[in-house]
Amino acid sequence: MRWTHAVSFALLVTAATAYAAPAPCHLDRTVALAPYNHPDNATIEEWRDSRLAVEKLTDCAPASIDPQSRKAFFDVVRSEFATSHTAEIARWRKLYPKPHDGVDAAIGIFQTDIRRFMSGLVDRNDASSKDVILRYGAARAIAALGPAVKHDVLSMLGTGGQFYGLNHRYHPQLEAVQVLGLWIDPANKEFSLAEKTDFTRMLVALLPHVQPGVNVYEDRYFQSALQALAHSDSLDAETALASWMDRQTDHGSFLYHEAARSLNAVRARRGA
């Protein structure tokens, strides 16, 4: 009898606690999406509360996030990158005419944070959010979707992609080339040797075109391709990287350094 009382009390306490304090890994959809519904006149406080709520979610382990919050998070990602922050930045500047760093730095960090979080969050069960992940995800998030998105990723390497994020910092092609790197990694068992060889061949075929200083986008793209090749354990990749480095005259460029790091990584994998 006493045991029943004790259990009842424990259940009561648990229920009361659950009622009083919602699970910390819940994202309040209304708060999180509020400023995106009217970005031209959303207040500084609405943006602040939205970001604080989402940032708090990024402290959570993915497994502890409820399905509604997961969906709300992907909706925030979509809204964040489809929204211009021009009005918010202007409002902030008016309010704080001598900013130390400005809200734009915070927006940039926020965008980095949500993409980083998405990379640890995404799994095969997120097929329903596939469009958001392919469009706005970082390479690791996209790669986590696996062979089901192989053709999507290959088409992302083509033309027609749209830049997104603060200062147009992201582009689907940049992510796609890095996805190939994750997929050719020997630790990846989802793709056949033939597929990995094809992916490596695509990356190696880009190397003859790689030259520093053509334009800013190209430098980023070439850097991503060199980073992708660092995942390889193939002789083709090693030979191509070494050959590219031999042709360079500027050994101070970051692309040269990137190639050197990749070559070292490939050689380490090959036991050279």
Added chain:
Amino acid sequence: MRFSFLVGLVLVIAFASPLFACVESEMVEVDGYYWVSVCDSSSCGGHWQYGVIGYYSSCDDAGGSGGGGTSGGGTTGTSGVTALQNTYTNNDCGPVPIAAQILDENGYDQTGMQNYFGFADWKDGASGFVLVDPPLVPAMDSMYACMGNQLPALADPGNGAGYRVPGAHGSTDPCSSHTQGESVDFSTRDSSGNHSCQLWNQLAACAHAAGLYVEPWALIKQQGVIHMHVTTHQDANDPSQYGDACANP
């Protein structure tokens, strides 16, 4: 090259006009290599081709040009140094650094800052050059020792949390102290990846002890994204001015 002309035109307009004076959005095309898949009945192959890979609106987010634009101009060699110097002149961000202050990866790796942040993290986007304010290095040495021989990562690595190209983050302040290599934006996530007010407070105390200015907690919180901005650009402020993150989480 069509890319250079279009983007050059946009940048000239952006730099010559007051901020937020972007009155007519223009879609800016960006050239690059893209993959062309070729399949026959038995297999698929393809080749790389040069052309338009994408576009962006010149008016989005106050016209910054970090990703698709040409901030930093050429990224290697003498032309790259001159192009970067021009971004200071064009944005009226003085002082314009002399060539010796503009560092490529080899130069950066001799500053001492590489002990805490790799070049890829310190640089801004695809710019191949950075600045490091010399007094910032001993300040980082001091913070590192004060924090028990560790420092957190940059809050937005590779995107202006260390060095920032003038105007590339064309919004609040094109001439931010980051453009002189004087500032650091730290992540204040602890080793488990969670935001930590204790870490913020500890970092703030160490930055203060190192003689750095700490952006006040109240202002950071108002932005909704918890991080820490420290700089040599301003005199060290009093703890009562930068505040306590745990007292008002």
